[in-house]
Amino acid sequence: MSRPSPRIEIAHEALKQAILERALQPGTRLPEDEIGAHFSMSRTLVRAVLARLQSEGLVDAQPKRTATVALPTLAEARDVFETRRALEAEVVRLVIKRWKPAFGAELEGLVREEDAARERGEEHVWGRLAGEFHIRLAKLSGNAVIEKYMAELVTRCSLILAVFGRPHQHDGGADEHAHIIAALRSGDADRAVAIMAHHMGAVEARAITGQDEDNRPALGDVLARYAGAITARETAIPLTRKVRGK
Template identity: 35%
Template sequence: MTASRKKTSKAQQTPAGTIVSAVAAAESSLPDSTQIIVAAITAAIIEHRLAPGAKLTEQKIAAIYGVSRTIVRQALFQLARDHLVTLEPARGAFVSQPSVEEAQQVFAVRRMLEQHLVEEFCEKAVASDFRALRAHLKQEQAVVSRVDVTGRTRLLGDFHVLMAERIGNHVLAQILSELISRCALITLMYQSSRAAQHSSDEHVNILKALEARDVAKAKALMEAHLLATESSLLYHPRTSSADLAQALGSYAA
């Protein structure tokens, strides 16, 4: 295994943080306080602690983190660029509310990218990569069985990002992490409560095909998995009124 592969393996010792870690890495050029706020709001969205349409008040966020509103504004601009936040003139910042059309487009892009991901994984994966995915699936099954909404949302998305990171395709991992962050918004608005267990079971079947190096079967299963996830969307938006300080509090600490 090359030095770069060893570095990747070490990074996967805590797969549950993959998406947020990828986002933080992508924003390495931003000031530290801005990075922290970007990562915290992203995590709150992924973990369904901030609902679509939730207002992100600059003054409140500045007070939570003990920073200036300028720092908060930088973070919100970055999140808007990543399509997680919508900035409205004279109204402020809100967690984005993806339309049905946007939801369909996001899943269409994921299907295209993840067909390539399956091919590359089958070609490059070594034994330690399969062990990492099996360990990840154990965590998935555990949180799904406990009806752990926060844990399952992150882990179900991380399975896909972890595949790309294990084979050293960090560009694809970053793109997928951004798309999956947007999917977290979409599923929060539209997904039925029974879909999580089905998604985890489908991951198990995908891994079996990958371990067999059956590219055609793995691609077919991945395509069916993403189509099934999309078909579980009810397209009737949900709302919630989670307190901003409560949603971000653990990260502020």
Template identity: 40%
Template sequence: MARTRTPLKIVASNPFDVDVLPDDAAGPPAGATQRIVDAITNAIAERRLMPGTKLSEQKIGDIFKVSRTVVRQAFNQLSRDWLVVLEPARGAFVATPTAEEARDVFEMRSILETAVTKRLCATITDEQVAQLREHLRQEQAAVTNAEVPGRTRLLADFHLVLAQMLGNQVLTQMLGELLTRSSLIALMHQSSHSAEESHSEHVAIVEAFERRDAKAAVRLVGKHLVNVQHNLNLDPQRVDLADILGK
């Protein structure tokens, strides 16, 4: 079953040290592990939690009013999802994806999203097109208002909405995890692909869906992913000190 996302409330300016608290954090113990997982996942997806950040068991336990054992269970789940790295004698850290991992993630996204686009273009309804148009409207508002967390979430969720329209929960969950890892990659490698550019590309994709033009939709989705990946600094130039120092 696909995981649900918990609405978040930021209770301090620093997202993690980790003062990101879900609205129901003071609720019953049942589901406490998933609430922690959801909070950390959302903070990563919205680029409020930076790669390499140390995650304190004690502090998170205090925030969610749970034992350190529950926090460790959440860390273990996040580690299986490649979002957290557990280091012996050092603790838990937000993952820092390598360039090779980044390429692998975008390759998998391309495979999955191409398949989603082909299938959806053959079945999409007028109601679903209207749903995508509403999503674009929300994207535009967030981009215009420079609402960074909301903008980041909406731009990523556009791809998730397409998968959800096919009704395949396994596919939706897989893509959701890849999108969250993509957020970490963008933080690590400082994507210059602007929110405005992503939104414009999403508009073109929806127009292709509205025309039921599968060929154009697949081409536009592929181009969009290539543009995003291209703007990541996955192959930084090697520094030659002799050239720099003029020797």
């Protein structure tokens, strides 16, 4: 099977990271021509990127309508967290069964990255890394299906936080992750599940609380920032820097 073109990969990663870090707020329009101009891509390739993001629960793309960053309802938010709580408990049980000392070192590395982002004042980066902690934990469960669904649930929770939650706030998430690691090391599945349940309850309380301010930057500015950083890191493909505003 042929691999997606580098342009598609860069566009997908730039948009996904911008959404997860809430640089692109739920409901933001994603015009195909503007995205295509930044990545020198045809509308066909842009649609492939948007379809991929839609399959991950990040984008709402309807026929004959401009795609937007997905905008969850309060009922959907509650359903997502109900499902995630159940899946997180099973992840903990599976990880304990497969536990190796290397797992702890790997997870602690992510917690250090969270702490560093918080100390730099990069709250949105910190939030994305907090989600990655749970995705990595699901990967360590050894169940590829659980890992896939957990990744989708985590991204949906990020959108829920953007709509209903309290962004830009130090909420102790990294400390809670450290407690989860300690519980996993203990090998006590019941205790670890209880700690995870408490953590998820706190996450839900932070995520479903109120309305965020509608202070949306221009799509072109966001794409230039994220795509430029990704391109500098991974490839030398030139990108268009300026796009006429919509």
